[in-house]
Amino acid sequence: MTEDNPILVYKDVAKIYKGGNVAVEHINLTIHKGDFVCLIGTSGSGKTTTMRMINRMLEPTSGEILFNGEDIHTSDPVTLRRHIGYVIQNIGLMPHMTIYENITLVPKLLKWPDDKRREKAEELIKLVELPKEFLDRYPSELSGGQQQRVGVIRALAANQDLILMDEPFGALDPITRESLQELVKNLQEKLGKTVVFVTHDMDEALKLATKIVVMDGGHIIQDASPEEILRHPANQFVEELIGAERLIQARADVTTVDQIMLKNPVSITPGRSLGEAIRLMRKRRVDTLLVTDDEGYLKGFIDVESLDNNYSRATSVSDILNTKIFYVASDTLLRDTVDRILKRGLKYVPVVDKAGKLLGIVTRAALVDMVYDTIWGDNGDGGDDDNDDTSQPATDDVTGVAAGHNLATDTPTDHKEA
Amino acid sequence: MSSLSTWAQFWYYLDHNGSYVLSQFTRHFLISIYGVLIAAIIGIPVGILIARHKHLSDTVIGLANVIQTVPSLAMLSIIMLGLGLGVNTVIVTVFLYSLLPIIKNTYTGMENVDKDILDSGKGMGMTPFQILYMVELPLSLSVIMAGIRNALVVAIGITAIGSFVGAGGLGDIIIRGTNATNGGAIILAGALPTALMAIISDLVLGFIQRRMEAKRA
Numbered sequence: 001m002t003e004d005n006p007i008l009v010y011k012d013v014a015k016i017y018k019g020g021n022v023a024v025e026h027i028n029l030t031i032h033k034g035d036f037v038c039l040i041g042t043s044g045s046g047k048t049t050t051m052r053m054i055n056r057m058l059e060p061t062s063g064e065i066l067f068n069g070e071d072i073h074t075s076d077p078v079t080l081r082r083h084i085g086y087v088i089q090n091i092g093l094m095p096h097m098t099i100y101e102n103i104t105l106v107p108k109l110l111k112w113p114d115d116k117r118r119e120k121a122e123e124l125i126k127l128v129e130l131p132k133e134f135l136d137r138y139p140s141e142l143s144g145g146q147q148q149r150v151g152v153i154r155a156l157a158a159n160q161d162l163i164l165m166d167e168p169f170g171a172l173d174p175i176t177r178e179s180l181q182e183l184v185k186n187l188q189e190k191l192g193k194t195v196v197f198v199t200h201d202m203d204e205a206l207k208l209a210t211k212i213v214v215m216d217g218g219h220i221i222q223d224a225s226p227e228e229i230l231r232h233p234a235n236q237f238v239e240e241l242i243g244a245e246r247l248i249q250a251r252a253d254v255t256t257v258d259q260i261m262l263k264n265p266v267s268i269t270p271g272r273s274l275g276e277a278i279r280l281m282r283k284r285r286v287d288t289l290l291v292t293d294d295e296g297y298l299k300g301f302i303d304v305e306s307l308d309n310n311y312s313r314a315t316s317v318s319d320i321l322n323t324k325i326f327y328v329a330s331d332t333l334l335r336d337t338v339d340r341i342l343k344r345g346l347k348y349v350p351v352v353d354k355a356g357k358l359l360g361i362v363t364r365a366a367l368v369d370m371v372y373d374t375i376w377g378d379n380g381d382g383g384d385d386d387n388d389d390t391s392q393p394a395t396d397d398v399t400g401v402a403a404g405h406n407l408a409t410d411t412p413t414d415h416k417e418a
Numbered sequence: 419m420s421s422l423s424t425w426a427q428f429w430y431y432l433d434h435n436g437s438y439v440l441s442q443f444t445r446h447f448l449i450s451i452y453g454v455l456i457a458a459i460i461g462i463p464v465g466i467l468i469a470r471h472k473h474l475s476d477t478v479i480g481l482a483n484v485i486q487t488v489p490s491l492a493m494l495s496i497i498m499l500g501l502g503l504g505v506n507t508v509i510v511t512v513f514l515y516s517l518l519p520i521i522k523n524t525y526t527g528m529e530n531v532d533k534d535i536l537d538s539g540k541g542m543g544m545t546p547f548q549i550l551y552m553v554e555l556p557l558s559l560s561v562i563m564a565g566i567r568n569a570l571v572v573a574i575g576i577t578a579i580g581s582f583v584g585a586g587g588l589g590d591i592i593i594r595g596t597n598a599t600n601g602g603a604i605i606l607a608g609a610l611p612t613a614l615m616a617i618i619s620d621l622v623l624g625f626i627q628r629r630m631e632a633k634r635a
Contacts, residue, residue: 057541082543092538096556106542154542164541 005069006030007162007194008054013063015049023049024218027063031196031211033161036188038205039198040241041215047198050215051164054196055084067162082106085155085163085193089170091147093139099125099150100135106158124153128183145176152184156191163188165197169204181207202242206230207336214238257337258330260370261351261360267292270299270318274307277317281307290350290358291321298350298358300325327352330359334370337362427603435607439591443611446587449505449580450573453512454520458566461517465524465562466550475525482518490515490576498583508580508587515576516569523565527558560630567623574616578608588612 008031015023024046031037039047052058053065056077065072072080093102101108103124104117112120121135128149139147148168155163165184169177185208188195199205205212206226214222214229214237222234233239267290268277277289281304288303300323310320327350328337341349341364348363422430432439468475488496493511501507531554539549555562581589591608595601 055541057537078543078545080543081541086538086541088534088538088541090532090534092532092534092541094535094539094553095532105544109543109548 005033006066007033007035007068008196009066010050011064011066013050013053013060013065015046015053015058016061022218024215027220029213029220029223031194033194034192034210036185036195036208036210037197037213038209038211039196039213039215040200040202040205041221042200042241044217045215046218047200047213047215048166049218050213051166051196051198054162054164055081055086082110082158083160083162085160087148087151087155087163087165087168089167091139091144091151093147093151093154095139098136098138099142102139102150103135103154103157105154106160110158112158120157124157125150127187128153143176144172145180148172148180149183152180152187156187156193160193162194162196165195167198167200170199170201177204184208214241255334255370256330257328257332257334257351257362258359260334260366261330261362262366263360265290265350265358265361267296267358268302268317269294270316270321272317273315274311274317274320277302278304278307289317290325290361291317292358296357298325298327298352298356299323301350325350328362329354334362338367338370341367424602424606428606431603431607439588439607439611442586442588442590442608443615446574446577446589446612447615449508449577449585449587450512450570453509453577454516454566454569454573456509457513457516457520457569460513461520461565462524462562464517465521466528466554468521469525469528479518479522479525482521485514486518490579491582494576494579494583503584505585507583508577508585511580512573512576515572516566519565519568519572520562521565523568524558524562527561528554530561531557560627563623563627563630567620567627570619570623571616574612574619578612588615 008029010027010029013027014025016025017023027050029050039050041047049058053060054067054072056072059073067075067080067084093099094105097105100118100121103121104112107117107120122132125132125135130146130149134142134146134150139150142150151168155165168184169180172180181204184195187193195208197205197208209226212222212224212226212229213220214234216237222229222238224232229238230242233242266280266284266286268280270291270293281287281289288301290301291299293299300321302317302320302322306320306322314320326340326344326346328340330351330353337349340346341362348361350361351359353359464478468478485493490511493514494507497507497510497514501510535553535557536549539553544552577585577587578589578592581587581593588608588611592605592612593608595604595606595608598604
């Protein structure tokens with residue numbers, strides 16, 4: 001982020017339709033390079049209008065918008081639009097053009113040579129994890145999620161620095177939407193693009209944005225980082241938009257996994273014998289062991305059930321190693337982890353660093369602590385003892401029902417440190 | 419001749435006047451094609467224009483509708499008053515009748531192009547002309563084609579009547595047959611190729627039209 005060189009500046013922009021119908025008014029907004037800005041609000045709040053004025057799909061009635069320091073009003077709208085990516089809700093892929101032709105539409109308008117366009121298309125399709133063969137297909141042969149992936153890379157094809165997205169994932173099912181959100185966020189971070197994203201979904205905004213602009217009735221109500229919005233909603237409207245539930249979860253939104261994970265999980269290396277494994281389980285009172293190699297990289301897990309079933313046949317841990325393990329990175333927001341633990345019904349989640357080294361685990365008991373803190377607040381030192389008392393029965397509960405709560409034996413000791 | 423059945427007479431006629439029937443067939447076909455082609459050259463831009471300026475659409479389509487309601491024989495006669503006897507009168511009549519299906523289908527085709535696609539095209543920086551020839555026309559081509567197909571089938575029928583104003587074509591053979599005693603075979607020699615021409619044109623254009631749709635399926 002170069003603070004001194006904003007990519008986009010709104011200066012007291014208004015859009016008033018004939019008959020005095022005010023769409024937006026007094027819009028003052030500065031967007032820096034690399035920002036992921038979410039415009040959020042109810043229907044008719046003017047968020048789409050605000051966005052569409054950037055590429056002159058709508059002309060402001062008054063005020064000015066500076067793109068890279070230049071008043072967009074002085075530039076040719078067609079040239080301007082070719083330098084700004086544009087993704088809309090209903091995808092808007094050309095049904096009569098192949099995926100290749102769709103992706104390279106803007107480069108074609110810009111008269112790039114053929115081989116450069118082909119190269120770009122192949123590079124981009126790899127970026128969104130679609131097979132290269134898709135380039136020769138027509139949009140109707142792709143699923144909605146795949147089509148919108150193409151819609152996203154089409155907006156990147158001419159190396160646009162600024163990308164506008166108008167509720168791009170509104171029409172997709174929750175699972176597809178989530179994977180596309182991750183994709184867009186990753187692309188945006190990796191390529192350093194600036195994104196202006198219109199949505200009415202607060203979850204989406206909180207997940208993606210580095211800056212959230214809350215709009216209502218054509219005015220900007222609040223313009224701040226997601227953390228700031230959650231901690232200090234400007235008024236009742238913003239609070240309602242966030243929802244009481246999320247305000248409670250707010251802590252989870254700003255806490256990362258490594259802040260609450262339990263360190264020193266019980267782990268074993270693949271070379272050990274099953275006898276050693278079961279002794280370790282018994283000693284640490286757990287029913288599964290995470291398996292790491294000598295350097296501490298997470299390989300998988302073994303549980304007591306498979307150990308029991310295979311005791312006569314297998315000799316070492318590697319023989320019964322289950323590599324289908326779900327884990328999170330240490331810098332993941334706790335909010336996302338909570339969702340996953342709850343949705344997938346996991347008892348715990350291993351935490352790894354960027355290289356895949358096992359750092360710790362997040363257990364359901366740790367979540368109880370967090371919810372407890374959120375509800376009762378941080379009461380300083382006194383609260384900490386309570387926390388452990390509260391978490392322990394919950395731990396037993398889970399163990400009792402699912403016979404699975406495992407590595408949490410570390411809870412009492414490690415938790416105090418955390 | 420009278421000892422032969424009508425079918426035998428028909429084959430006999432074709433055998434002896436084959437080249438005459440063929441030349442009239444070609445003439446008939448060309449008159450229809452010319453009329454429809456001119457209508458397409460004028461009708462498609464008009465259709466595009468009224469799709470751009472919607473307030474014109476009612477007037478233009480209404481006018482084309484009025485033309486369509488005039489019976490063809492009456493229309494031929496009226497135009498004959500101005501242009502006299504001959505091929506031109508028939509071509510102009512065919513042209514007038516072809517306008518409605520072509521204008522209407524062009525308009526409908528352009529209207530039916532998904533607004534989101536136009537929005538994304540514009541948002542990506544296509545000029546209005548690029549949107550027209552890269553998006554709107556390709557996407558409405560099959561509907562426009564259906565209009566042309568419709569027009570051509572009607573045109574073949576009108577050209578048959580065109581013989582009354584001396585344009586020639588297969589209508590000439592039919593009239594010759596109606597004037598002759600026991601002219602059934604001659605009527606068939608004119609009527610069957612006319613029907614065949616209409617059916618084949620319809621099938622061929624229908625095939626082309628489906629090919630255009632299939633491309634984006």
